[in-house]
Amino acid sequence: xxxxxxxxxxxxxxxxxxxxxxxxxxxxxxxxxxxxxxxxxxxxxxxxxxxxxxxxxxxxxxxxxxxxxxxxxxxxxxxxxxxxxxxxxxxxxxxxxxxxxxxxxxxxxxxxxxxxxxxxxxxxxxxxxxxxxxxxxxxxxxxxxxxxxxxxxxxxxxxxxxxxxxxxxxxxxx
Numbered sequence: 001x002x003x004x005x006x007x008x009x010x011x012x013x014x015x016x017x018x019x020x021x022x023x024x025x026x027x028x029x030x031x032x033x034x035x036x037x038x039x040x041x042x043x044x045x046x047x048x049x050x051x052x053x054x055x056x057x058x059x060x061x062x063x064x065x066x067x068x069x070x071x072x073x074x075x076x077x078x079x080x081x082x083x084x085x086x087x088x089x090x091x092x093x094x095x096x097x098x099x100x101x102x103x104x105x106x107x108x109x110x111x112x113x114x115x116x117x118x119x120x121x122x123x124x125x126x127x128x129x130x131x132x133x134x135x136x137x138x139x140x141x142x143x144x145x146x147x148x149x150x151x152x153x154x155x156x157x158x159x160x161x162x163x164x165x166x167x168x169x170x171x172x173x174x
Contacts, residue, residue: 016118023117033127035068039082039114042068045122054108054129056101073097073105085114085123095130107134 024046027034033051037044047063055071057063072078077096084091090113098106112125151158151171160169 020118030126033108033129035063035123035125035127036117037068037123039085039121039123042078044068045117051127054100054106054127055098056104071098071100073099081110081112082123085112089114095134105131107131 023036027036027046028048030048030050033054034048035044035051036046044063044066049059052059052061052063055063069075069078074097081091081094081096084094090111092111094110094112096108096110098108100106107130108127109130110125110127112123115122115124148169151160151169154171155173157174158171159167159174162168
């Protein structure tokens with residue numbers, strides 16, 4: 001029951017801190033939006049300026065400390081993404097709809113990898129904005145649906161041919 005003395009154990013974390021600083025420098029210098037978040041709860045540990053821009057945040061508005069769950073348009077997407085990363089170690093070119101600042105929607109192609117930083121399991125990933133392409137696809141689909149509806153409601157037989165005379169489309173009356 002007597003105190004005999006005390007023991008202090010010190011560890012030099014200089015190399016680890018330097019490596020973390022270098023990682024942040026690399027992420028910030030990247031020309032595409034990059035993010036580092038904790039796997040367990042999705043807390044954003046670091047995000048570069050390009051990601052803040054993509055998500056509609058001002059440069060003085062940090063994303064660190066927020067949670068990735070705020071940005072998934074469909075909450076089930078995060079579960080699928082994390083499950084895939086846990087099983088395969090990474091996810092490549094996964095198309096995803098995200099909620100950006102101001103209520104805007106961003107379509108992104110994401111590639112993420114599981115890694116460890118400072119003994120903590122994290123996700124490191126990049127995003128590529130495909131919103132313009134996705135909007136064009138949606139507009140094209142709407143146009144196709146409209147044309148198909150018009151063709152199908154026409155009482156006359158309608159056949160659409162390509163320049164070589166092959167049938168491309170025809171209506172129900174045909």
